[in-house]
Amino acid sequence: MQKKFFTNLLLPLYLLLWLSAALYLGSVHEPFADEAQAYLIARDASFSELFTLLSRVEGTPPLWFLWLKLWLALGLPYTLLYITSVLPNFAAVVLFVSKSPFSAPVRFLFPLTYYAFYQYNIVSRNYSLLFLAVAAVASAYRSRRKAPLWYAAALMFMGLVCMHALVLSGALALMWLCEIRASRRKPAAEKSQTQCPARLSGQEKAAFGLLALYALGCIAMLWPAPSNEYVANFINQPAYIIRNIYHLLSVGLIVSVRSVPENLLYIYAGIIYFLCMVVLLALCFKKEFCFLLCPLLAFMSVVPFKPWHAGILVFAVLLICWLHGGKKRYPPLWRRSVAVLFAVQACWSEYAFVYDKNGAYSAGRAVYEFIRQQGFPADKIVPAMFNAVSVVPYGDTGFGSYWDWRKHGYARKLEEEQLKNCRAFIVNGEYYEVYRQSLKARQKEYGFRVKEFPSRHFFAATDKSWDETLYVYYKGE
Numbered sequence: 001m002q003k004k005f006f007t008n009l010l011l012p013l014y015l016l017l018w019l020s021a022a023l024y025l026g027s028v029h030e031p032f033a034d035e036a037q038a039y040l041i042a043r044d045a046s047f048s049e050l051f052t053l054l055s056r057v058e059g060t061p062p063l064w065f066l067w068l069k070l071w072l073a074l075g076l077p078y079t080l081l082y083i084t085s086v087l088p089n090f091a092a093v094v095l096f097v098s099k100s101p102f103s104a105p106v107r108f109l110f111p112l113t114y115y116a117f118y119q120y121n122i123v124s125r126n127y128s129l130l131f132l133a134v135a136a137v138a139s140a141y142r143s144r145r146k147a148p149l150w151y152a153a154a155l156m157f158m159g160l161v162c163m164h165a166l167v168l169s170g171a172l173a174l175m176w177l178c179e180i181r182a183s184r185r186k187p188a189a190e191k192s193q194t195q196c197p198a199r200l201s202g203q204e205k206a207a208f209g210l211l212a213l214y215a216l217g218c219i220a221m222l223w224p225a226p227s228n229e230y231v232a233n234f235i236n237q238p239a240y241i242i243r244n245i246y247h248l249l250s251v252g253l254i255v256s257v258r259s260v261p262e263n264l265l266y267i268y269a270g271i272i273y274f275l276c277m278v279v280l281l282a283l284c285f286k287k288e289f290c291f292l293l294c295p296l297l298a299f300m301s302v303v304p305f306k307p308w309h310a311g312i313l314v315f316a317v318l319l320i321c322w323l324h325g326g327k328k329r330y331p332p333l334w335r336r337s338v339a340v341l342f343a344v345q346a347c348w349s350e351y352a353f354v355y356d357k358n359g360a361y362s363a364g365r366a367v368y369e370f371i372r373q374q375g376f377p378a379d380k381i382v383p384a385m386f387n388a389v390s391v392v393p394y395g396d397t398g399f400g401s402y403w404d405w406r407k408h409g410y411a412r413k414l415e416e417e418q419l420k421n422c423r424a425f426i427v428n429g430e431y432y433e434v435y436r437q438s439l440k441a442r443q444k445e446y447g448f449r450v451k452e453f454p455s456r457h458f459f460a461a462t463d464k465s466w467d468e469t470l471y472v473y474y475k476g477e
Contacts, residue, residue, distance in 0.1 A: 011097060018111055019090050025122050025353055026082025032362035032457055032468060033390045033403075035124050039078060040393060040402035042068030055221050057405050062221070063160035064126035078393040085128030089121040092131035099139065101325045106342075110318070113345035114460055115311030118352040123361075126162050127311070133158035133165060134315050137172065138322040144176065151176075152207035156214050164312045166218060167299045168292060168319075173211050175291040180204070244305045248297075249274050251307045253314065254344040256460035273340070280334050281317065288320045307459045314341075348460040359456035363470045364390030366453050370472065371424060380423035384412045387428035387468060419446050429469035439473070448473040 031039070037058075042065045045054055050062045071084050093111045100107055110116055120127045136154040144151040152173075159169035180200065200208070255270025257263040278297075282289045296316055300309060360366060368391050371381060378399045383389060386408075392400040411431055419425075419442060432439065443450060450473050457468035 014097065014108060015090075015094060018093055018117075019086070021353070022086045022090065022117065022121060023082075025118075025356060026086050029082055029122050029356050030360050030362045030365050030455075031078075031081055031124065031390065031393075032364070032455070033387045035081060036078075036364065036390045036393050037386075037402050038064055038125065039068060039081060040389065040400075041065050042072055043393075044401045051221055056224060059222070059224070060126050060162055061160040061166065061218065063129065063157075067129070081124050082122060085121055085124040088129055088132045089116070092135045095135040095139065096131075099135075100322055102321070109342050109346065112349055113314075113342060114348035114352060115308075115314050115345070117349045118356075119308050119311055119459070122352075122356065127308070129161045130158075130165060130312065130315050133161050134319045134322070137169075138319055141323050142325075148201070148204045148207040149210070152210050155211065159214070159218065162312075163222070163303065164296065164299065164309065166222075167295055168312075168316055170215065171292045171295045173208075175287070177208065178291070241301055244303075245301050247305045247307075248300055248310070251310050253277060253310060253341055256307060256348065256462045273337070277337055280331075280337060281320075284330060284334055285320050285324075288323070292316060292320060307462070314345075351461055352458075355456060355458060361455065361457055362390045362468060363453035363455040365394060367391045367426065367470050367472055368394035370451065370453070374424075374474065376423040376474070380421070382412065382414065382418065382422050382425040384414055384425045385428045385431050386410050387430075388426035388470060390468075391426065391470070424472055424474035427471050427473070429466050429471070432469075432471050433466075439471075443473060447475055449476065450474075 041050070041054055041058070045065070050065050054065070055062045067088075068084060076083065093116075096111060097107045102110075116131055120130055133154070137151075137158050140147070140151040140154040155169045155173055158172075159166040249271045250267050252270025252274040254273055255266050257266045257270075278293075281293060285293075293313075293316060296313070300312075367388075371391070378395060381399070383392065383400060383403075386403050386405075389400075389403045392402075411427075414425060427435075427439070439450075442448065450471055453470045453472065455465050455468040455470070457464045
């Protein structure tokens with residue numbers, strides 16, 4: 001009776017409330033540069049450019065761009081960009097609350113935590129497909145013996161979400177292959193009903209063949225050029241990895257603060273929590289820790305780490321628990337650690353809801369409205385920094401296109417002749433602070449005025465407006 005009541009009333013009500021809250025917050029969210037860049041690539045780049053060049057330059061598989069291209073073909077305007085992330089996440093939430101093996105509190109609370117509800121849902125980026133990919137892999141895992149092609153397809157889908165998910169997908173495929181090899185070495189009498197068969201079936205051979213071709217395609221499509229700045233950092237700066245590891249540890253899974261003296265206590269608490277969770281994961285999931293989490297942690301240590309990447313670890317742990325079917329008995333310390341994570345993440349989620357609702361996550365729309373009111377010709381406006389890309393999609397007549405990293409790097413070099421002829425150029429807060437004196441000299445020399453457009457770009461409880469605030473240097477008639 002209780003199960004029927006839950007299925008018929010509580011579950012649909014919960015899903016309706018979750019979707020309503022996500023759609024509402026998405027409607028007031030203002031996309032920042034990374035969201036705009038992907039939209040512009042989907043709008044302006046050809047399919048051949050996506051597969052042969054832009055995936056390598058952007059450092060991500062092309063699935064998100066293809067997903068956006070589909071919506072653009074259906075006529076989706078930029079102001080409804082949030083639809084492209086909310087809908088796949090809603091599908092993941094439906095699968096999670098109705099099909100996952102976890103207890104009711106976990107199934108109801110996890111979709112409300114920060115990464116599931118806000119960072120990978122309201123902020124429309126490639127990570128927005130991760131929850132659905134995890135649900136797809138977990139759903140196909142149990143039937144990998146009977147339907148290996150479906151499991152392989154789920155792994156390929158996961159690997160096309162982002163580079164981190166590609167590592168996780170490859171690790172899952174390797175673990176699957178090792179399970180089959182281990183089963184082959186066991187005597188027939190020792191094999192249980194649930195173990196993989198000793199020999200590869202025809203479908204399994206086809207599945208691994210597809211995965212091998214897929215892996216080669218991903219390597220060819222994503223292998224970075226030697227000139228890539230991240231590759232240069234890795235080769236030329238041994239301390240780069242140490243810095244990455246510190247950032248990975250200091251963001252922890254519960255802490256979101258800046259590295260300033262007054263926050264050291266929180267940072268140390270986050271580091272201790274992170275290390276304790278790693279030990280607990282190694283004890284509770286020995287095989288998955290070695291096959292999945294170790295490669296993922298190693299990858300996150302050598303590539304650029306941003307605070308929101310910690311959410312990939314959260315989903316990786318969720319996937320591991322889901323693969324175990326919820327039947328594993330966890331020690332009390334594990335349950336308490338997860339309870340702490342859920343409590344902090346739920347608070348982050350509530351904070352993000354209020355923060356985004358009451359402030360501009362990006363200043364792109366405000367800058368565009370100012371430029372439009374001033375009547376500046378589109379070809380006389382220069383986005384001088386990558387962050388200024390957040391302004392471009394609002395233009396309707398040739399205002400610009402996606403940022404060319406190969407040509408400009410992070411900042412476009414402004415020639416003197418260009419400064420004389422342009423009516424406005426846009427920089428962000430980071431550039432403004434570093435080149436304040438030079439900008440003031442050019443402002444005086446060429447007669448520019450400056451207008452500041454603050455933003456409230458943040459991660460969890462950490463305000464990052466210093467980076468996203470835009471400054472418009474403009475000339476009157």
